[in-house]
Amino acid sequence: MKAQIETLVRLQQVETEIGQVQAALDEVADKIRIREEELQQQEEGFAKESESLEALKKQYRDMDRDLKNDQDSIQKSRSRLNTIKTNKEYQALLRGIDDLKKKNSQMEDEMLGFLDQIEEAEKQIAASKEELEKERRKTAREIKEIRKGNTEGIAKLQELKKRKESVSVQVPPDLMEKFMMIRKRFGNPVIVPVRGIVCEGCNMNIPPQMRNELKRYESLKFCPFCNRIIYWVQSEKE
Ligand SMILES: [Zn+2]
Numbered sequence: 001m002k003a004q005i006e007t008l009v010r011l012q013q014v015e016t017e018i019g020q021v022q023a024a025l026d027e028v029a030d031k032i033r034i035r036e037e038e039l040q041q042q043e044e045g046f047a048k049e050s051e052s053l054e055a056l057k058k059q060y061r062d063m064d065r066d067l068k069n070d071q072d073s074i075q076k077s078r079s080r081l082n083t084i085k086t087n088k089e090y091q092a093l094l095r096g097i098d099d100l101k102k103k104n105s106q107m108e109d110e111m112l113g114f115l116d117q118i119e120e121a122e123k124q125i126a127a128s129k130e131e132l133e134k135e136r137r138k139t140a141r142e143i144k145e146i147r148k149g150n151t152e153g154i155a156k157l158q159e160l161k162k163r164k165e166s167v168s169v170q171v172p173p174d175l176m177e178k179f180m181m182i183r184k185r186f187g188n189p190v191i192v193p194v195r196g197i198v199c200e201g202c203n204m205n206i207p208p209q210m211r212n213e214l215k216r217y218e219s220l221k222f223c224p225f226c227n228r229i230i231y232w233v234q235s236e237k238e
Pocket residue numbers: 199200201202203204223224225226227228
C-alpha cells in the first residue's frame with residue numbers, strides 16, 4: 001500500500017505542476033486575446049470611418065446626378081420657349097426654369113460643403129490608416145514576443161504530460177478510479193499528507209486511532225472531514 005500511495009502522491013504532484021504551467025499558459029493566451037481584441041476594435045473603427053466616407057461620396061454623386069438632370073431639364077425648357085404660343089404658358093415655363101436654376105444654385109452650394117467634408121474625411125482616414133498600420137505591426141511584434149516566452153511553458157507542459165502518463169500506468173485501475181472520483185467530487189488535491197495530526201487538505205485534526213493506522217500503511221485512508229485520500233508524513237515536531 002505504501003508504494004501505491006507514493007505513486008498517487010507523485011501523480012498528484014505532477015498534476016499540480018501541470019495545473020500551474022497550464023494556468024501560466026492560459027494567462028499568456030488571455031494576454032494575446034486581449035491584444036488582438038484591442039486591434040480588432042481599431043480595425044472596426046477604421047472600417048466605420050471608411051463607410052462614412054463612402055456614404056458622403058455617394059451623397060455627393062447623387063446630388064451631382066440630380067444637378068445634371070435639372071440642367072438637362074432647363075436646356076429642354078429653353079428650347080421649348082420658341083414653340084410656345086401663349087404668353088401665359090411662356091411665363092409659366094420661364095418661372096419653371098427660374099425655379100430650377102435657384103434650386104441648382106442651392107444644390108451647388110451644398111455640394112461645395114460636401115466636397116469640404118469629403119476632403120476632411122479623406123485626410124482623417126489617411127491618418128487613421130497610418131495609425132492602424134502602425135498598430136498592426138506593433139501588435140504582431142508584441143504577440144510574437146509574448147509567444148516566444150511561451151515556448152518554454154509548452155515544452156514543460158509536454159514533458160509533464162509524459163511524466164503523468166508514466167506515473168498513471170503504475171496506478172492500479174481501481175485505485176485510479178477512486179482517485180478520479182474524489183477529484184470529480186471534491187476537486188484538487190485528491191491526496192494530501194497528514195503532518196502530525198493535521199490533514200493538510202482541510203486543516204482538521206484526524207482521530208488518533210486513524211493516525212496510528214496511517215502509519216502502518218495497511219489500507220487506503222480517507223480524511224473523515226474532507227474525504228481526500230490521506231497519508232502520513234513525519235512531522236518535524238515529532
Ligand atoms: Zn481533510
